[in-house]
């Protein structure tokens with residue numbers, strides 16, 4: 001993540017600036033609940049899993065202890081080399097929690113992990129338990145698959161979180177020494193090397209923002225320029241798998257492994273913003289447009305192919321075979337955020353909203369202790385195709401990239417709500433929250449109160465303001481078809497999707513009321529998506545809905561129903577799924593079986609928010625329903 005404060009001196013090119021984590025306090029409602037579950041259940045659960053899976057013991061071995069290295073090994077005996085990153089992502093999550101207060105047991109656990117990491121680092125700065133314990137200690141012998149830079153990137157991100165929120169620089173000292181070693185070997189004039197899994201590029205930019213040392217930014221820019229020249233070779237899936245088939249500037253479309261592509265483009269935006277490199281930024285914007293229009297699922301999920309965890313061809317978006325890794329949806333939030341900061345365009349906040357409420361949130365159970373690696377949009381009755389370990393929500397995974405990625409995302413979520421710019425304060429995502437910011441060097445306090453996403457009213461009260469006029473901007477989401485804004489004078493006017501700019505000489509107590517209409521929307525797919533042609537999906541506000549076996553009107557398979565378009569779907573309360581949860585009552589008709597007369601008996605099935613599926617036992621699910 002790259003969400004905290006950035007040094008203004010090196011980000012003159014960004015349109016918008018992030019707030020510090022402590023400047024936004026989520027108070028109650030949907031996101032307060034998710035953030036609390038993450039803090040109270042998911043993060044402690046994560047530590048237990050780090051211990052049980054061997055991740056912490058591996059670091060102990062690197063520090064000199066005796067024992068057997070533990071990591072998932074494939075049938076050929078090849079072990080996952082990147083499990084250190086599980087610990088780093090978990091630590092990053094704990095780092096972002098400091099402003100809310102870290103429970104003593106979690107603080108003690110984090111302290112233990114930090115001490116382990118510190119003791120595992122070699123005197124020369126190198127740190128990677130897999131190389132140190134399994135590979136004989138010779139660094140950087142397998143840049144294509146070894147994930148050494150990738151792991152360092154996550155270490156840096158954890159260090160940055162702790163630096164910003166806890167003023168605890170123990171990790172930053174470790175990360176800086178490790179990065180210095182890499183910069184010495186791979187910096188300008190040194191060895192040409194890039195990682196098979198991007199990720200370090202954005203971390204290096206963050207390290208420059210935190211330390212003020214330009215050499216990390218220079219290294220990140222160099223790694224970006226070196227990609228696309230065949231340094232990584234063909235690999236198992238061809239050079240596009242790791243985006244080495246074309247340069248970062250020239251590649252027209254997203255390609256290959258989804259998380260790799262999106263992390264790479266995160267680094268490209270960060271470097272472009274710091275260096276004022278519009279050509280590089282334009283390349284990412286071009287790929288993003290292609291990604292949004294041809295390769296993104298309704299849930300904001302990305303990745304159509306299991307084989308290489310990759311994008312498919314344009315409009316290749318099968319709902320049942322969707323790979324849609326949780327990490328990919330998270331990576332799209334990270335990239336959307338960077339593009340939002342760089343450009344100020346609300347379309348990026350729209351994409352963040354779609355992904356976070358659907359394709360990201362679905363990765364965690366409502367309890368916060370079970371996870372999905374893949375997030376398909378359909379699961380058939382009696383499914384057989386899912387690979388072992390991917391059948392349903394699991395408490396952990398042999399390749400555990402997703403769960404701690406969710407943890408750090410939710411623990412930093414308040415940082416995605418608002419930004420500042422030269423003109424004022426912008427609200428991008430809605431949650432009941434108090435926001436303290438500075439506009440033109442003067443303190444501003446805004447109090448947002450809302451029942452979003454279940455209710456569409458958002459009240460924004462200015463509680464502290466300078467005397468000079470400034471701009472309070474509110475996003476009307478792209479999905480919204482009807483909305484009004486009631487101004488300070490009490491007059492309501494209709495407003496359209498996009499940013500609403502409200503510039504005035506504010507007084508404490510001034511309040512804006514944004515009222516977003518939340519009808520159930522019946523969504524048609526793009527006709528070019530063959531796999532769901534003739535189907536519809538149901539949405540309300542930012543949420544995509546799905547039907548599950550548990551909510552069918554009679555004991556027939558989910559596949560045996562179609563939408564009854566003669567009747568309208570309507571919202572209904574679903575309190576058993578959480579406070580204020582709104583479901584949708586969907587009129588359906590049973591399909592005729594072989595030899596039956598065509599059915600037209602109108603029944604009603606319940607649809608639940610997609611993020612809440614698979615919380616009531618195994619069963620079939622579908623987002624797209626035949627009409």
Ligand SMILES: [Zn+2]
Pocket residue numbers: 325326327328373400401402403405
């Ligand atoms: Zn993952």
